Amino acid sequence: MISIISIIEGLLLIVPALLSVAFVTIAERKTMASMQRRLGPNAVGYYGLLQAFADALKLLLKEYVAPTQANIILFFIGPMITLIFSLLGYLVVPFDSGIFVSDYSLGMLYMLAVSSLSTYGSLRSTAQLISYELILSSVIILIILLTGNLNIITIVESQRIVDFILPLFPLFIIFFIGSIAETNRAPFDLAEAESELVSGFMTEHSASVFVFFFLAEYASIILICILNSILFFGGYLCIIPVEFIIDILYNIFGINSSILEDIFVNISSSPLNLAFKTALLIFVFI
């Protein structure tokens, strides 16, 4: 039996993911526009905030073009596989201590499998993927050697003392470059080389098939940013040194109010930490 709670949980997980994908696309277009001294999308909604939804609706009502020489089934199933696997990765993300959908003890392996399947394309894309997947998994090996566990929550909790970026800074650089290459971003975008090929493997896809590719690409960007922040920046752990601040307040200023302490503790343990770290990384990706 499907219980109502599980339906709600699934929707609670997938709707914010899709929303964040939409807003990441707007953010990218806005930043690119300001780099090129354009305005960017600014007509739909305030400050162009609803542009992504308008685009998605428009693309859903467009005509689909299936080339005569393509394998029709593969042509439609390929983008769907891409989308499905890039969204499946959100299943094992822990958002806060105690807030997670599933607590796999093999979470890291699941994440690797899903993220490696989630990209598909022509010969170029395959070549790039296969080679950079190696880097990602060999960096993750070293982190697992430190934590001794494949569970993502354990990995995050073992960073309570110090985030892994401090002892493993060179590894972070390697992992970051690998993840940029994995998501086909700017210096590594030979799968979708905009200057030589028109849009790479997405040229002949139109309408909702194109939407699938688009969603999948940005969903996998967000997912890999979350993975970066989980592995190296301590995931949902607090950014602000709460105990330190409380100590200063108590010892220097002589303030000892439990209300203040409550507020700080509430701030320190919220999913906003993960969101903040991920947002920073996404900004670097753009």
Next chain:
Amino acid sequence: MTTTTFFLFLIPVLGIILLLVNLILSPHNPYQEKDSAFECGFHSFLGQNRTQFSISFFIFALLFLLFDLEILLIYPYVVSAYTNGIYGLLIMIVFFLVLTLGFAFELGKNALKIESRQVFNFNIKS
């Protein structure tokens, strides 16, 4: 049914719904020019997009896949590295040795050499 299994079902259903919305609501009137392969400027030739490529590229890709699998095979050792101690390390080293020897053999056999029709040095003619 737990949330996990429900989630595994939810996402493919979401994809299928999006696809069906498009297939039902959108107009569809193809003609030959629209359905032909996308190419700039001229009519595309039939069957041009199924060209053959050299088998050595495939061998290269296979090699990468092999080493990816190798790393996945190390994962169980890495998780239990603290309890396995020196014995596990020895076994891992033997494993690596076999793989490295295989790779060196492949290199020595010139299996990874991609044949090129380009002439690099115009002075020396082979």
